[in-house]
Amino acid sequence: MSPDRSAVRGRSWLALADAYIHSIRSAATESDLRTLMEAVAHEIGCRHFALIHHDDFRQERQDRVDLKDYPSAITERLFGQRRYRRDPVIRACVFADSAFLWSDLPRIIQLDGQDRASLEFGLAEGLNEGITVPCIRLGECMGSCTFAGMRHPHNASSYLGPAQMLGIFAFQAARRLLPAGQSIPAARPRLHPRHRDCVVLAGRGLSNKEIARALALTPRTVDGYLTEARRLFDAHDRTELVVSAVLAGEVGLHELRPRQPE
Structure with missing residues (x-):
């Protein structure tokens, strides 16, 4: 499923993103999509990726996107301990208009002690710089596409455009690959x-x-x-x-x- 890297080597990032988008849209299984996400992460110079709905995954969900390659300690902290709602990256998705660098988090939200502790925990697990793309569809639970653990963080800003395009198409593909007939209703506690x-x-x-x-x-x-x-x-x-x-x-x-x- 992955495009021939020799064919895209030397092209602009826009051309590379276009090549991957074609493959992502053609992904027939979750395994195909995971392979493509791993390849995209590699091209961007990242060790990890996450394609997820922002929801509680302590029990298996068939109506949510949950495709990730994160260190186990991070997965346990975010979802096993249900800290995802307090995570600064997930929180920034609420306020960001498009793909953002983790190093730009202070410009998007006000960081407090818990946020800094979360970022330091991630850094210790190899999640230094990252790019997150908010994925929002009216009436559905919010989600995101993230590439993190950058080998060359000084080049991170040059990947924002490709990551934005790839992230949106990848999330759409992941939604399409959910089991047939599964709807994705937003959680509906109602406030007076x-x-x-x-x-x-x-x-x-x-x-x-x-x-x-x-x-x-x-x-x-x-x-x-x-x-x-x-x-x-x-x-x-x-x-x-x-x-x-x-x-x-x-x-x-x-x-x-x-x-x-x-």
Whole structure:
């Protein structure tokens, strides 16, 4: 399934991406797609890749894309321990418009101590620089395509364009290869209107007092609404809450982006 590398050697990255896209679109099995993703990762100079829906994979899911080659410790941390909603790369997908470098994360989201600890853990497992492509389809769980563990991170920015194209087509192919008849409904915990308003404003970075002033509520009432919302989504903090609400389709990306740091 992989295109003849001797035929694409020396071409522009655009031509190389076009060659792989043709093969990706023709992939007939998950094994074919995995082989192609491994080849693409190699061409980009990466050791690992992940083509996933952002969801809970502690139990096998037939209605979600889950094709990855990550170190086992990373897989256990993100999905075995259910930390994916708090992961800075997955969280950045909520706010990024297109493919982004991991080194640009501070420009997309505000990193805190937990984020830095996550990135340091990944670095220790060989995940240094990476490129992630958000994959969004209206009414479905969000997903992404990632290439990580770069051998030559100083060249990473030159791969953004090809990664964007390849990532989108690869995710479409992975969706197509899901078992026939499987739908991909978004998780649907439903927020009451006032709870939702509080979550949206929390996602814009407002404190409870600021939310209370904006909505003419008391800070105690806001705290109660956010606590109930966290319980609904089984979220440990407001960061997990906002990401969970977006992944479930309860909050739109456009409602959060205007207040995000440049």
